Amino acid sequence: MADDIYVVLAGGVGAAKFLEGLVKVIPPEFLKIIVNTGDDIELFGLKICPDLDIITYTLAEVVDKEKGWGFVDESFNCLSILKQFYDYGWFNLGDKDLAIHIYRTDLLNQGFTKAQATQKISEKLGVLSEIIPMCNEPVETYIKTPISNMHFEEFYIKYQYQPEILGIEFKGIQEARPIKKILDFIHKAKRIIICPSNPIVSIGTILQVPRIREALVKEKDKIYAISPIIQGTTVKGPADKLLGCLGFNVSSFGVAKYYQDFLGHFIIDNKDCDLKPKIEQLKIKTYCYDTLMTNLEKKIKLAQFLMNLN
Numbered sequence: 001m002a003d004d005i006y007v008v009l010a011g012g013v014g015a016a017k018f019l020e021g022l023v024k025v026i027p028p029e030f031l032k033i034i035v036n037t038g039d040d041i042e043l044f045g046l047k048i049c050p051d052l053d054i055i056t057y058t059l060a061e062v063v064d065k066e067k068g069w070g071f072v073d074e075s076f077n078c079l080s081i082l083k084q085f086y087d088y089g090w091f092n093l094g095d096k097d098l099a100i101h102i103y104r105t106d107l108l109n110q111g112f113t114k115a116q117a118t119q120k121i122s123e124k125l126g127v128l129s130e131i132i133p134m135c136n137e138p139v140e141t142y143i144k145t146p147i148s149n150m151h152f153e154e155f156y157i158k159y160q161y162q163p164e165i166l167g168i169e170f171k172g173i174q175e176a177r178p179i180k181k182i183l184d185f186i187h188k189a190k191r192i193i194i195c196p197s198n199p200i201v202s203i204g205t206i207l208q209v210p211r212i213r214e215a216l217v218k219e220k221d222k223i224y225a226i227s228p229i230i231q232g233t234t235v236k237g238p239a240d241k242l243l244g245c246l247g248f249n250v251s252s253f254g255v256a257k258y259y260q261d262f263l264g265h266f267i268i269d270n271k272d273c274d275l276k277p278k279i280e281q282l283k284i285k286t287y288c289y290d291t292l293m294t295n296l297e298k299k300i301k302l303a304q305f306l307m308n309l310n
């Protein structure tokens, strides 16, 4: 038991919701959470890692639960002044959140890696799970639209993912290297869980880091994913739009196709259970459950359901 390892692949808000339940089912110190850093962005000279922060703040129980990101009881005094000098007022960085970005930027400037900075921040905030960025190198997701080729955060927050998507680019991904222990953890893990995050720009970005997808393919039987799509749409975010743009069916079947080479087990929503036979033809064991995590009890029940599967 002492060295049980469970690997989790995570994006931001959807993953954080599931993790809130999972840490009530598995001891948090058993979890090695590999997080997408393709949303990372530099603003005001500060290195901001939205998904790492969402996961860290959630597990530290300081997140604003209503929004799913940022600190609870936040103020925006610093941003109100920054807005006078910069055009990035659309990115709502609170005062407490800014303190984390100042600390992280300072650590990176001192020569610490992103993984080391992440560990220092999460430990100081009292997180017991290990949170690991997918790589130390900078990767930034860009969305090509008729307006411009824009950073994913601008597409998501400023434009509310409304513009037509003409293409997706993961800048820097070829130079990215998986942190060595990620490959070791994938191999040693008792179970690998793919959170109900955006398959293209959250989980998909992690999968694009050289050698990670290949490592997962070898562990198919122990890989469990939860679909982020219910009846053709997402709870929040552009996952449905992005799947369609890449030519995948906008459904749990489309997600299964995207994960087909490495996925062993797939939990889809009860409302999509008619897709089960079609997904099972892809040689993925499929289970139907209520995946809409509207309260803590439902998050825990979903985590229990996944952990009780054989």
Ligand code: FO1
Pocket (backbone or CB within 6 Å): 011, 012, 013, 039, 049, 050, 051, 053, 054, 069, 070, 090, 091, 092, 093, 097, 153, 156, 157
């Ligand atoms: N999401 C928003 O919808 N609006 C915001 O202004 C916003 C600010 C923000 C600041 C720090 C941070 O860590 C996350 C923030 N998020 C915000 C959430 C986040 O950018 C997105 O949910 C993810 O990047 C999508 O995966």
